[in-house]
Amino acid sequence: MESFLTFCRGPLLLLAFSVFFLGAARQVALTFVELGRAYRRAGDQAVNLKFIFKRSLGWIIPVNGLRGTRWVYTAASVVFHAGMLLVPLFLAGHIELIRKGVGLAWPSLGPGAADALTLATMAALLALFVLRVASRASRFLSTFQDWFLLALCMAAFLTGYGVAHPLANPLPFTFVYIVHLLSAELLLVLVPFSKLGHVILFPLTRASWEMGWHFVPGAGDRIRIALGKEGEPV
Amino acid sequence: MRNNRMFVFKAILWCVAGLAAAVAVLRFALGLGVATALSDTTPWGLWIGFDVMGGVALAAGGFVIAAAVHVFHRETYHAAARPAILTAFLGYGAVAVGLLFDLGLPWNIWHPMIFWNIHSPLFEVAWCVMLYLTVLALEVAPVILERTPFQKAYRFLSRLALPIMILGIMLSTLHQSSLGSLLLIMPFRIYPLWYTHLLPELFFISAICLGLNMVMFESSVTSWLYRREPETKMLGGLAKLASAALAFYFVVRIADLAYQHKLGLIFAGTWEGNLFILEMLLSTILPMVLYTLPAVRRSPTGLWLISMGSVLGFVLNRVNASGLSQIWATRSFYFPAWTEFAISLGIVSACGLIFFFVQEHFPVDPHGLNDIEEQRELADKSSPAFAPFTQVWLGEGWRKSARVYSICFVVAMALGLTLAPKTEPAVTRKADRARGANVLRVGDGPRYVYFDHKRHQDEAGKEKSCGTCHHLHLAGDVGTPCSECHRRLFVPTNVFDHDRHVERAGGRESCAKCHGPGEPQSLTVVKTCQDCHQKDMMAAGNTVVTAFKNPSAASYKDAMHKMCIPCHVTKAADPKVNLPNLGRCGACHDSGTQSEKAYKTEVPPGQEGIGRT
Numbered sequence: 001m002e003s004f005l006t007f008c009r010g011p012l013l014l015l016a017f018s019v020f021f022l023g024a025a026r027q028v029a030l031t032f033v034e035l036g037r038a039y040r041r042a043g044d045q046a047v048n049l050k051f052i053f054k055r056s057l058g059w060i061i062p063v064n065g066l067r068g069t070r071w072v073y074t075a076a077s078v079v080f081h082a083g084m085l086l087v088p089l090f091l092a093g094h095i096e097l098i099r100k101g102v103g104l105a106w107p108s109l110g111p112g113a114a115d116a117l118t119l120a121t122m123a124a125l126l127a128l129f130v131l132r133v134a135s136r137a138s139r140f141l142s143t144f145q146d147w148f149l150l151a152l153c154m155a156a157f158l159t160g161y162g163v164a165h166p167l168a169n170p171l172p173f174t175f176v177y178i179v180h181l182l183s184a185e186l187l188l189v190l191v192p193f194s195k196l197g198h199v200i201l202f203p204l205t206r207a208s209w210e211m212g213w214h215f216v217p218g219a220g221d222r223i224r225i226a227l228g229k230e231g232e233p234v
Numbered sequence: 235m236r237n238n239r240m241f242v243f244k245a246i247l248w249c250v251a252g253l254a255a256a257v258a259v260l261r262f263a264l265g266l267g268v269a270t271a272l273s274d275t276t277p278w279g280l281w282i283g284f285d286v287m288g289g290v291a292l293a294a295g296g297f298v299i300a301a302a303v304h305v306f307h308r309e310t311y312h313a314a315a316r317p318a319i320l321t322a323f324l325g326y327g328a329v330a331v332g333l334l335f336d337l338g339l340p341w342n343i344w345h346p347m348i349f350w351n352i353h354s355p356l357f358e359v360a361w362c363v364m365l366y367l368t369v370l371a372l373e374v375a376p377v378i379l380e381r382t383p384f385q386k387a388y389r390f391l392s393r394l395a396l397p398i399m400i401l402g403i404m405l406s407t408l409h410q411s412s413l414g415s416l417l418l419i420m421p422f423r424i425y426p427l428w429y430t431h432l433l434p435e436l437f438f439i440s441a442i443c444l445g446l447n448m449v450m451f452e453s454s455v456t457s458w459l460y461r462r463e464p465e466t467k468m469l470g471g472l473a474k475l476a477s478a479a480l481a482f483y484f485v486v487r488i489a490d491l492a493y494q495h496k497l498g499l500i501f502a503g504t505w506e507g508n509l510f511i512l513e514m515l516l517s518t519i520l521p522m523v524l525y526t527l528p529a530v531r532r533s534p535t536g537l538w539l540i541s542m543g544s545v546l547g548f549v550l551n552r553v554n555a556s557g558l559s560q561i562w563a564t565r566s567f568y569f570p571a572w573t574e575f576a577i578s579l580g581i582v583s584a585c586g587l588i589f590f591f592v593q594e595h596f597p598v599d600p601h602g603l604n605d606i607e608e609q610r611e612l613a614d615k616s617s618p619a620f621a622p623f624t625q626v627w628l629g630e631g632w633r634k635s636a637r638v639y640s641i642c643f644v645v646a647m648a649l650g651l652t653l654a655p656k657t658e659p660a661v662t663r664k665a666d667r668a669r670g671a672n673v674l675r676v677g678d679g680p681r682y683v684y685f686d687h688k689r690h691q692d693e694a695g696k697e698k699s700c701g702t703c704h705h706l707h708l709a710g711d712v713g714t715p716c717s718e719c720h721r722r723l724f725v726p727t728n729v730f731d732h733d734r735h736v737e738r739a740g741g742r743e744s745c746a747k748c749h750g751p752g753e754p755q756s757l758t759v760v761k762t763c764q765d766c767h768q769k770d771m772m773a774a775g776n777t778v779v780t781a782f783k784n785p786s787a788a789s790y791k792d793a794m795h796k797m798c799i800p801c802h803v804t805k806a807a808d809p810k811v812n813l814p815n816l817g818r819c820g821a822c823h824d825s826g827t828q829s830e831k832a833y834k835t836e837v838p839p840g841q842e843g844i845g846r847t
Contacts, residue, residue, distance in 0.1 A: 011652050018256075018648035026640045033636070192644075 001174050008181040009097075016185035023192025024200040031204045035211060042214035047207075056206045070135075076127035083121025084153070087114060088184070093164070111164075118161050125154050145194050152190075156183040240459050241635060244590065245642050247583040252643035254580015256650025257573045258335070266338060267658040269573045276568040278556055284578050285332025287552035289325050290363075290413055292545070294445030295452070296322025296370065297406035302475075304399050310471050311449075316377055316598045317456070317589075318449050322406075323370040324585040329363060335577055355416040362409030369402040377596050410441040417555055425506045425559035427499050432490050433555070439483045440517075444548040446476040447521065447541040454538035456593070464534040473537060476544075477525035484518050506562060513554060517547025573654055685822070703797060706763065716794070719787035726786040730763075798822070 039045065058064070065074035088094060092108040099105040109117070129150055132138045159180035162169040169176055191199050198205065261269035272279045299318040302308045334340045346360035372391060379388035391398075414437030421429055430436070450472050457464040491497050500507050521544040530536045561567060592598055694702045707714040721727040739747050748761045787793065799817070806817035815821055 015648055015652040018651045019645065022644040022648050026644045030637060030640065 001178075005174055005178055005181075008178055008185070012185055013181065016188040020188040020191055023189075027192050027197055027200055028204070031201060031208070035204065035207060038208065038211040039214075042211060044214045047210060047214065052206045052210050055210070056203055059202075059206070070131070072127070073131045076124040076131065079120050080124035080128060080153075083117045083124065083157075087117050087121065087157070087160070090114075091160075091164075115161075115164070118157055118164075122154065122157050122161070125150060125157065129154075149187075149190070149194065149196065152183055152187055156180060156187060159183065239461065240590075241638075243459060244587065244635070245638060247587050248639040248642040249646040250576075250579050250583040251587065252646030253576045253650040254583070255643070256647045257576045257580070257654050259651065260654050260656065261335060261573070261577070262340070264656065266336075268655055269571070269577075271568060271571040271574065273568070276557075276560075276564060279336075279568060280557075280570040280574045280578055281332050281336040283553040283557040284549065285581060286329050286336070287413060287556050288549040289329040289332060290409065291441055291444050291548055291552050292448055293322040293325025293329070294406070294410060294441035295448040296325075296373075296445070297403045298442050298445030299449055300373075300399050301403050304396060305403070308471075310468055313465060313468060314449050314453060314472075317452060317593070318445075319370065319373050320377065320589060320592060320598055321448065321452060323367075323374045324589055326363065326367045326370055328581045328585050330367060331581055332578070333363075355412055355419070358412040359409065359416055362405055362412055366402065366405040366409055369398055369405060372398050373402060377592070377598055380597055406441075407438060411435065411438040413437055413552075420560070423560045423563045424555065425562055426494075426496050427491070427506060427510045428555045428559040430490050430494065432486070436483070436487060436490075439479070439486060440548055440551060443476060443479045443483050443518070444545060446472050446479060447544040447548070450476070450537055451541040451545050454534055454541065457534070458538070466532060466534060469534070469537050470531040473525040473531045476541075477522055480518050480522035480525070480544075484514075484522060487514075487518075506559060509554060509558060513547055513550045515547075516543050517551055518544075520544075571655075576650065576654075717790065720790040720793040721787070722789060723791055724789050726789055726792075729787045 039047070062074050062078050065071065065077075068074065086109065090107070090109045091114050092111070095105055095108050132142060132146070132150075159176045162171065162176040163173070163180050166173050187196070190196055257269060266272060270279060270281075295318040299311055299315050302311050303315045334343060337343060346357055347364070351357050372394070376388055376391045376395065379385075379391065382388070411434035414434035417424060417429075417433050418431070450469050453469060454464055456462070488497075491500070500510055521540050524530045524536070524540050530540065557568075690703075691697075691699060703716075704714060706719065708718060719727065719729045721729075735748070736742070736744065748766075749756075749759055750761075788796070802821065803817040805811045806814055
């Protein structure tokens with residue numbers, strides 16, 4: 001058990017980070033290739049970069065969503081994203097681990113703030129799950145990875161809380177620690193290969209979306225052929 | 235229909251390249267000790283034997299075919315000219331990159347351009363590589379430029395093609411042979427079956443043989459990968475040429491051995507003899523005989539297999555000459571670390587990928603390009619695909635391939651970063667890495683004493699026994715080699731730097747710090763080294779050598795004899811050890827009389843008289 005823990009903290013963590021960074025670089029490079037290709041084929045090549053930038057910012061700031069019909073979902077999502085970003089990056093324990101490994105360090109969250117954020121994130125995760133189950137449309141649109149990634153995030157945060165509070169944790173500490181490491185490493189590895197890709201690609205998403213508007217009329221017809229759905233309404 | 239054969243092959247190449255990329259990062263970030271199994275006794279490893287020596291040899295196809303087509307006007311081989319020159323360019327690029335990996339201070343690779351050492355064969359090698367690489371770049375450039383808008387440059391280079399080609403043939407001739415000259419300075423290291431004064435000539439002749447075989451091998455492989463009709467007629471002609479060249483090589487090599495009375499060594503049953511037989515069979519004898527059979531020359535599979543065998547055999551020849559044939563002299567067994575294999579294979583893979591890229595996008599092979607364009611059009615029309623897990627649109631044609639290839643590269647690189655060692659292996663302690671750890675050099679000449687450091691260490695009590703022999707160290711060092719102080723063979727050396735000590739101790743006022751106040755300031759009235767260097771030099775307590783008052787170190791001969799002989803004599807008298815000859819001269823020396831030699835079996839027969847005084 002202990003040796004497996006060392007393995008999870010050592011080589012496996014390095015592997016997860018390697019896959020994460022290299023895979024992220026690969027996704028960015030491929031996206032740029034695709035964007036360039038789309039740009040060359042676009043009819044109207046006057047692309048408004050400022051507009052893309054504004055749109056990207058607009059999607060990060062959830063004002064519109066909070067005024068919509070599913071504002072609870074939006075609110076939960078914002079809390080979840082804040083926790084997802086801040087806790088892993090600014091937890092004192094994580095920073096210490098990185099400092100030991102590569103010698104880099106930065107200011108950390110206080111233990112109280114970290115605990116509060118973790119609990120809030122878990123609550124938000126639960127809310128996201130319930131709202132996804134409750135809505136018929138969401139349920140219909142959800143694929144395997146939507147459920148799986150929710151569960152994985154939950155596992156990572158729950159076990160993380162367990163590791164930070166060993167006394168409040170009924171399970172064996174080593175076991176919880178290993179589950180925490182494995183779930184977090186799996187999350188890292190999945191970033192370049194699943195919908196988590198938006199972690200790296202969100203600045204480029206608006207750009208590809210924008211590019212779609214620049215195609216000549218009728219450009220979508222080939223998509224229908226490509227999908228093998230000729231004659232059907234898309 | 236997509237060419238799956240090519241697709242899978244390229245995916246494998248990308249994987250290997252990814253692995254090598256990871257190792258490359260670690261090699262340049264953490265150094266040679268982490269990434270290789272090299273030591274001071276074996277400073278030349280796989281990267282020199284395979285990447286540099288083998289890479290140059292594999293590139294020989296370029297100048298051989300260029301000479302055949304442009305000098306001897308054999309137009310039959312015209313189709314092979316451009317791929318061969320491209321291979322040569324990539325081969326030499328691989329040599330340069332491989333060398334960059336192997337150099338301890340790779341950023342000094344440009345030094346031969348400025349700091350000329352005209353007595354060094356390595357100087358010639360460096361210049362030949364640089365010049366020939368430039369010439370090859372100029373030779374390849376028209377292929378790239380032909381279908382680009384840079385028509386002016388293309389026409390200019392095309393007009394210069396013949397002089398450049400001739401320059402290339404000249405430089406190649408120089409360079410292939412200068413790699414042989416490089417080995418001439420090691421008559422006592424290279425096993426006699428490989429060492430000869432004809433090394434430069436043999437390297438050149440074998441390069442021609444290898445060049446022809448390489449062109450055949452490459453042509454067969456690309457035909458198979460691209461599902462093209464093999465160019466049997468051209469291959470048959472090359473096979474005939476190769477057979478003649480191989481016969482010439484065979485005759486020269488065997489005649490040279492016979493002239494030196496070394497033929498007996500081949501069948502002596504030693505490891506080296508068997509290695510020689512394997513090398514000659516694979517590289518020379520089998521292809522020489524089989525290429526004369528018309529049935530073999532008509533069979534693409536046969537030519538593919540035989541030429542591959544010959545190419546491997548000649549690469550083995552280079553590896554033998556620059557590495558394996560030296561084990562008998564250095565007595566240090568070196569096996570490359572997996573990271574070394576990764577780099578070597580990665581460089582080859584990268585070369586292969588560049589070769590295919592150029593082949594597919596530029597008119598390297600006038601017949602081939604049409605086929606390839608056809609295939610690309612077919613691929614573009616093929617039905618689209620989605621990623622099974624994410625349902626992401628994978629695109630079509632090369633972009634789809636690019637997604638798969640980049641995954642291969644990224645995953646392999648991540649695995650490489652994880653698996654590759656980050657620290658030097660513990661066994662390469664300084665004592666084991668020190669030059670002469672296994673062979674104690676005697677003077678500057680060819681004389682040496684075989685010394686198994688590990689065995690002595692084990693006998694004397696392993697880790698704690700260092701001090702038994704290493705009685706004194708340089709300040710701050712551990713396991714300082716004997717020759718650091720016992721510098722000269724028959725004359726003692728003064729190892730105490732008085733001026734430096736005076737300077738460090740505080741000038742003229744500081745005499746009393748060592749010589750004591752009021753005492754006559756002489757050699758006899760002085761502190762010992764340990765009085766001050768108690769921490770950073772070994773204490774005299776657990777060593778067989780106890781007299782340190784004298785700042786002069788005994789001559790190397792005296793020091794060694796006084797150190798070794800008492801122990802050896804005691805052990806020889808001990809019936810439990812059961813080594814009655816241990817105390818005799820021949821137990822260590824093999825440069826003496828016949829009676830001494832009788833106690834040594836490691837000396838290869840026929841070695842008498844070579845460099846022995």
